[in-house]
Amino acid sequence: MATWNNLDTLASYKKLAGLKNHVDIKEAMSGENGATRVAKYSAPMAEGLSFNYAAKQVDDTVLAALAELAEESQLADKFEELYNGAVINTGEKRLVLHHLARRQLGTDVVVDGVNKRDFYVSQQQKAADFANKVHAGEITNAAGEKFTTVVQIGIGGSDLGPRALYIALENWAKENGVAKMEAKFISNVDPDDAAAVLKSTDLAHALFIVVSKSGTTLETLTNEAFVKDALTKAGLNPANHMLAVTSETSPLAKSDDYLEAFFMDDFIGGRYSSSSAVGGVVLSLAFGPEIFARILNGAAEEDKLAANKNILENPDMLDALIGVYERNVQEYPSTAVLPYSQALSRFPAHLQQCDMESNGKSVNRFGEPVNYVTGPTIFGEPGTNGQHSFYQLLHQGTDIVPLQFVGFKNSQIGMDVVIEDSTSQQKLCANVAAQIVAFACGKKDENLNKNFEGGRPSSIIIGEQLTPESLGALLAHFENKIMFQGFLWNVNSFDQEGVQLGKILAKRVLAHDTDGALKSYSDLLNI
Amino acid sequence: MATWNNLDTLASYKKLAGLKNHVDIKEAMSGENGATRVAKYSAPMAEGLSFNYAAKQVDDTVLAALAELAEESQLADKFEELYNGAVINTGEKRLVLHHLARRQLGTDVVVDGVNKRDFYVSQQQKAADFANKVHAGEITNAAGEKFTTVVQIGIGGSDLGPRALYIALENWAKENGVAKMEAKFISNVDPDDAAAVLKSTDLAHALFIVVSKSGTTLETLTNEAFVKDALTKAGLNPANHMLAVTSETSPLAKSDDYLEAFFMDDFIGGRYSSSSAVGGVVLSLAFGPEIFARILNGAAEEDKLAANKNILENPDMLDALIGVYERNVQEYPSTAVLPYSQALSRFPAHLQQCDMESNGKSVNRFGEPVNYVTGPTIFGEPGTNGQHSFYQLLHQGTDIVPLQFVGFKNSQIGMDVVIEDSTSQQKLCANVAAQIVAFACGKKDENLNKNFEGGRPSSIIIGEQLTPESLGALLAHFENKIMFQGFLWNVNSFDQEGVQLGKILAKRVLAHDTDGALKSYSDLLNI
Structure with a gap:
């Protein structure tokens, strides 16, 4: 059994704290030394992705201290306990099983006689069968016509993750001939949210998925009633158009109000639920169950790397450790997530929830106050858009904000133009390369208004293309990073009493x- | 002439700095004293809005110190100089005239023989005439058919502000019968951005507006070429579909490639350009010129309040002063903008640019380094969505994040349902009221994991409904707040060398x- 201690009680943390400002990133990244670092400080991720941390404030000394910290805080052991079914969510006395929903990791976990792996697989199969029947026209509306649109009604984790994943693959799916149904989302209790979606939706050919684990989420039940009201007024029977994703014990589970109900359980928290039926039903309907399975496979491959004890071969753990060094030793209060991919436009909003809701805590897992800062503020927008917006502050503001870039060599749609000897995709990639160096190295100018101090750390995740697999790996990377940070801060990342x-x-x-x-x-x- | 001094040289700032943690907001907002504060600490804004700052860490002593600071730093005088045409943008040696584009404030400003007020009015008139002809079918495609869609091609200020305003009024316009054309936006150099918009657009009936002041913005010119390529491949002549918004000296201005060109100038920065032709052309086409004029009227009314020397009657200046107190005295590193309105879903992204690009500076307006922090990190998402996402950290995290709520009594569409005796709109408003009190007062619990410390400051802007006028007032409020903060920090808020x-x-x-x-x-x- 791993032991759980506060970060500031660890000898390895005290050693790390002595390494404040140890690496001058401006100097380290200049000249040929910079090229050496870019080649050296890179960790392979799953599905052809790589995590390059050359522009972070680390060197072999800092990395050795981070490895000691990983060892002393037993990160790998804790992850192993988690995926093998320990009660890691101490506040709510629950297991944490979103990795199990991705199937490949860990032993079987049996709770109250139910093999949870089989349970998650059975729900995926149920969603797959249902989606296939809808796509084949075997499940239709009352008039015998095919459904063309699926609308997810959920909020928080039932909205942000599935929405971010849908947007990430919407264009890819169209290009690859697997776009089966258009997906839309209703989340806010603001009546204008539901009204606007309903007014732009062909109700007779729409399926609505009500997503609420407890079956008691105010916003979601209200929006469900909103939708039922609209269906009834349109002369349609809501029971022919509504699905439920909920827990087996919820009031929604046994209701005759739904065409079908799919189940989740208490062991996958909302912000980690994209891998469960919460993401599975809507994404299987939108893109087909094979695509959803490919997302899970990508995530599962990244999970395997996260189990590695060597931090240099575990990009998720390494990213987490560097983040804690930046937050607690370097004292940076926020972190920006900057995907150079329009398809990832809502991915930062999903990570904002996943990270800030998991680690925005002031007490440790035993309910005692901690004496150090925990989760940072997370924000971000896609590049190059952000460059023409808030990057001014990132370059020349008075606070240093660590940056997490993401970039892909190839676009999803493949339509492009050559202007001044380069494609748009090349321009996109050139910009992210340029930004990393600009942030790290800066540029001296006698006119201080045009001076770039540099010394601003960043990392980049680079991939070939944003596909179901690489998207799954990306999702799992950040989920695992957040989990490891929770272990380091000794907080319970899986409740949300706030x-x-x-x-x-x-x-x-x-x-x-x-x-x-x-x-x-x-x-x-x-x- | 006003004198420009660094914040930390002012006697009134030193006095203010002595008031750190002067108000215990938890105590102040509890019991009947809280009700008294809500009634007292409110400032009327334009167009029926009000700025309520009862839950900020202020009392009469702090407000008196803020008034002294406003006086000593000559905020009102500086604003007057700005709108009367002084060279406030010292870095680029330019005037700052976005207020003049809203017409009602200040004297005439003549530059190189051109009356700038007349210039802005003439461009608005040109946009109005053009839009009216498009709507009337007097300007059509080559086949003589009406244009139905307008696509803005721009990035940064040419994208975020106009896009946020379009989304803010899209549903309102449909409900009020003034939705003339659908608007779309292409911003990112990521080729998938342009490709996805083009694939979903009926090119034969689309107008494209190329927006670049200099006519040299890489992303925008690339996307222009992208669109022209697509039009040509569709057998259409781009010159029949393309408009330009640019400066009179730009390469785009005299080109025959455009159906029409509308002009802006160097005195309205990109992030303040929603009031110029940058916002005017697309919004006049989308909603009709009368609606754009109503946005400007709302902004102009708020500008009038911003000229008031009494901070208690100047919500923009007061908001700015409280923000500087929070940033420099209370040392809070970031600020969240939280509109309880789905229509304002992209308003935080616009403010993120407006604020962080304006005040994310480390040197003063004379190019000397400053010894204090300047612009904070700005982020936000609409409520109630955010409640199910990052609010956990806001309530129970280790950092305090000041909050800026916005709420309206009425929805835009008016479609609603009653569930458990309340409408969705009432639930939305109940949530924002609840959050303010929860953040300020917290709630003691023996289980520290369920304990709410409170003491987390917020303000709220309350309105009747999000209309063109109230949207304009809201826009101007934040623009003016940012301007006053730039004055206080003694930075040039109008360049972006970074x-x-x-x-x-x-x-x-x-x-x-x-x-x-x-x-x-x-x-x-x-x-």
Whole structure:
């Protein structure tokens, strides 16, 4: 059994803390030494991706200290316990099994007589069979016509991850002839969200997936009612158009209101649920079950690397360790995720949830306050768009923001033009290469307004193309990075008690059970 | 003439710095005192909006210190100089005239014999006339058919602001019968961005607006060529489908390649250009020129309030002052913008550029380094979505992140359902009210994992409905806030030298003129 200790109690952390500003990245990345670093500081990832950390503030000394930290905090052992079914989510006394939904890792896990691997596989199979029947026209609307659109109704993890993955592969699927149905998403309780989607959707040919583990999420149940109301008004029977993704014990599970129900369980948290039926049903309907399986395979391959004890051969663990060095030793408060891929436009929003909801904690897994900072603020937009937006602050602002770039050699659609001897794809890649060096090395100018200090660390994940497999590997990389950081900070990355108080107070407002400031704000907002 | 001094040289700032943690917001907002604060700490904005700062860490003592700071740093005088045509953009030796594009404020400004007010009005009129003719079918494609779609090709300020405003009013316009044309946007040099838009667009009935002040923006010219190529391949003459928004001296201005050219000038920076032809042409085509004029009117009304010397009657200046107190005295590194309105889904991305590109600087307006932090990291997503995502960190993380909420009493579309005795709109508003109090007051729990520390400051802008006028006022509020913060930090908020180095290095990569790390990254990316 691994032992769980606070970061600041570890001898290896104290050693690491003594290495503050140990590497001058500007000097390290200049001249031929820079080329040596780019060749050396690279770790293969799954599915042809690679994690290059040459422009991070590390050298062999820092890496050795990070390896000691990984060892002392037993990161590999903890991951092994997790995927073999230990109760890692101590707050809610739950197992953490999203890796098992990707099948290839760990022993069988049996809970209350149920083999969870078989359970996840059976739900994937159920989703696959259902999707195949919809695509084949065996499951149709009441008029016997094919469904053409699928609308996911969910919020948080039931929305951000599946939406980011759908957008990531939408164009790829069209190019590769596997785009089966258009997918849309309703998440916000703002009635304009549901209304706008419904007004632009051909209701008679649409399937709606209600996604709520508990079956009690206010926003989702409200939007479900919103959709049912619209279907009824359009003369359609909602039961012919609605699916549920929920836990077997939820009120939605046994309802006759749904054409079919698919199950998840308490051992896969919302923000890790893209690999479960939460992502599986909508993506299998949109692209076909084979594509969803390929995403899972890519994720599973990356998971295997994450089990490696050697940090230099474990890009997920290494990324996590460097991040903790930046956050706790270098004291940088935020991190930007910058994919040079328009298809990844909502991937930063998904990571924002995954990271900030997992590690935005002030107490350790035993409920004791910690004396160090934990999860950073995460934000990002696709490049090159960001270059014409917030990069000014990243280059010349007073705070240093560590950067996580992602880039692919090839586009998804393949349509391109040559302008001034280069394609758009080459321009895109040239820009990300240029930015890494600009951030690291800067450029001296006598006019300080045009001076670039440099010394701003970044890493880049490079791939051939954004495909189902590489997308799965990318997803798993960040999920695993966040998990390892949670281990390092000794927090429980798998609960989210911080969202509860707002829910309770909102209910009081709606029940008009308020006083003081809460009543005043309610009055101002005409509730 | 106003005098420009660094923040840390001001006696009033030193006094303010002595007020660190002066207000315990948890205590101040609890009980009936909270209600008193909500009633008292509110400033009317234009167009029925109000800025409520009860949950900020201020009281009459802090406000008095902020008023002294406003006075000593001559904020009102500097704004007056700006809108009357002083060279406020010292780096580029330019005037700053986006307020003049909204017409109502300041004296006439004449540059090289041109009355700039007349110039902006004339371009608005030109856009209005053009849009009216397109809508009336007087300007058509070669087949004599009406144009139905308008696609803006631009990046940074030519994309984020206009896109955010379009999305903000898209549903409102449909409901109010003023949706004239669908608008789309191409920004990224990633070829998949242009390809995806082109594949989903009926080219024969589309107008494309090329937006580049200099006429030299790499991404935009590349995407223009991309679009022309597609039009030509579709058997269409690009000159019948392309418009330009550019400066009068740019290579695009006199070209015969465009159906029409609309002009901007060097005195309105990209991130402030939504009020110019950059926003005007696309929004006039999408919604009609009257709607664009209503946005400008709303902005102009807010600008009038921004000229007020009394900070309690100047919500833009007050918001700026509180932000500087939070950034420099309270030492909070980032700020979240959280609109409870799905229509404002891309408004945070626009503000991210506007704020971080304006004030992400390390030197003052005289090119000297400053000894204090300047612009914070800005991020945000709409509520209630964010509640199910990164709010966990905001509530229970180790860093305090000041929050800027926005909420409206009424939805735009008006379609709604009653579930458990409340509408979705009421649930939306109940949630934002609840969040403010939850963040400020927290809730004690013996189980520290469920404990809410509170003490997390926020403000809220409340309006009746998101309309062209209130949207304009909202836009101007944040633009003016950022401007006042730039005055306080003594930086030039109107240049962006930090974006140059990346452009230079990217050109070197494309010319294969690289060595060291830059060559290595280029090789890894197959350039």
